[in-house]
Amino acid sequence: MEPVVTALRAESQRLYDKVSILPEAEWDRPSPCRPWTVRELMAHMTAGVGRVAAMLAEPEGAADRLVSAAGYYAPDARFSVRANALRTESAQEGAASHPDGWALAEHFDSVWRAVVAGCDGLPPGRLVRTRHGDPMALGDFLVTRVVEVCVHGFDLAEGLGDEPWPTDEAADVVARLLLDGRPYAVGASVPGMDWDRTTFLRKATGRLPMSAAERAAVQRHGVVRLTLG
Numbered sequence: 630m631e632p633v634v635t636a637l638r639a640e641s642q643r644l645y646d647k648v649s650i651l652p653e654a655e656w657d658r659p660s661p662c663r664p665w666t667v668r669e670l671m672a673h674m675t676a677g678v679g680r681v682a683a684m685l686a687e688p689e690g691a692a693d694r695l696v697s698a699a700g701y702y703a704p705d706a707r708f709s710v711r712a713n714a715l716r717t718e719s720a721q722e723g724a725a726s727h728p729d730g731w732a733l734a735e736h737f738d739s740v741w742r743a744v745v746a747g748c749d750g751l752p753p754g755r756l757v758r759t760r761h762g763d764p765m766a767l768g769d770f771l772v773t774r775v776v777e778v779c780v781h782g783f784d785l786a787e788g789l790g791d792e793p794w795p796t797d798e799a800a801d802v803v804a805r806l807l808l809d810g811r812p813y814a815v816g817a818s819v820p821g822m823d824w825d826r827t828t829f830l831r832k833a834t835g836r837l838p839m840s841a842a843e844r845a846a847v848q849r850h851g852v853v854r855l856t857l858g
Contacts, residue, residue, distance in 0.1 A: 630751075630752070630753035630767070630771065632798070632801075632802065633753075633768060633771045633772055633775060633802055634745060634748055634749075634771065635798055636775045636796070636798035636799040636801070636802040637678075637741070637744070637774055637775050637799075638741075639796040639798040639799060640775060640778045640779050640782065640795070640796050640798065640799035641678065641737075641741035641778055642741075643795075643796050643799075644674070644737070644778060644794075645734060645737060645738045645741070647789075647791070647794060648671060648730070648733075648734045648737070648785070649731065649735070649738070651667075651734075651789070653729055653730055653731075655667065655789060656671075656729075656733075658788050658789060659788060660784055660785065660787070660788035661787050661788060661836075662781070662784050664717065665717070665720060665721075666724070667785060667788045667789060668724045668730060668733065669720045669721050669724040670720065670784060670785060670788070671730075671737065672720045672721075672723035672724040672726075672727075672733060673720035673723070673781070674737070674777060674778060674781050675733070675736060675737040675740055676719065676720070677777045677778075678737070678741050678744055678774055678777070678778065679744065680759075680760060680774075681744040681747070681748070681757075681770070681774060682740075682743055682744050684757040684758065684770070685747055685748075685751075685755075685757065685767075687758065689755065689756045689757075690756050690758050691756075691764070692756055692764065694764065695756075695764050695765060695766060695769075696763040696765050696769075697769055698769040698770070698772035698773050698776075698806055699806060699855065700763075701759070701763065701769070701770070701773050702773070702776075702855035702857065703856060706761075707761050744774075748767070748771065752767075753766060753769075754767070754768070755767040757770055772802060772806055775802045775803060776803055776806065776855070778799065779796075779799040779800065779802075779830070780803065780830070780834050780836065780857060782794060782795060783795070783830075783831055783834070783836045787836075793827050793831065795827055795830065800813075800826050801813075803830055804826060804829065804830060806853065806855075807829075807833050807834075807853050808851075808852065808853070809851060809853060813826045813830075818850065818852075819846050819847055819852065820846070820850065821846055822843060822846055822847075832847070833852050834855060834857055835857060
């Protein structure tokens, strides 16, 4: 589990470094995750990371039909119209609970640090239950948190007019999830597509468009499809 915790630490620190210096007006720019602003998207990300602490505070449940990290992103009720509406409202309320962007950034910083500290020494197989009721191994759930911070980091960067900023540690975790455990290799993971790793991640997660040929290549070479908001 150590590489995943290291990735969450690195990506969260990178995110904090980016948003903690934003002028207040920048927080109200629209994000590509409509209808959220940059501020509301950041509140969503903060809540997503913070769920780890809440889950660890609950008793360890039974190991029945564990959901994998990829299985967490199945196209089911978790991404229904109702679930998405609740997700949108929750982020808007979370953003409004902070007086300014700097306070939200500082809150995120305290949340991710507490989560990383709380996972220290825990086994990856420690069972947790998601807010959707899914039983998961802690190590797998932490992979989904790296996905959330990294992929929504692409969204934040776009909303701010910035270049993508994924850390190597997080990009490797997300790439391995998409490639069923394999690291990304330019021209080899998706033969014929000489994407750098960041481009691959953005295309495979719907953050950049793909041509019909690219979609066929991704499907042909077994790239895992994640249902993402």
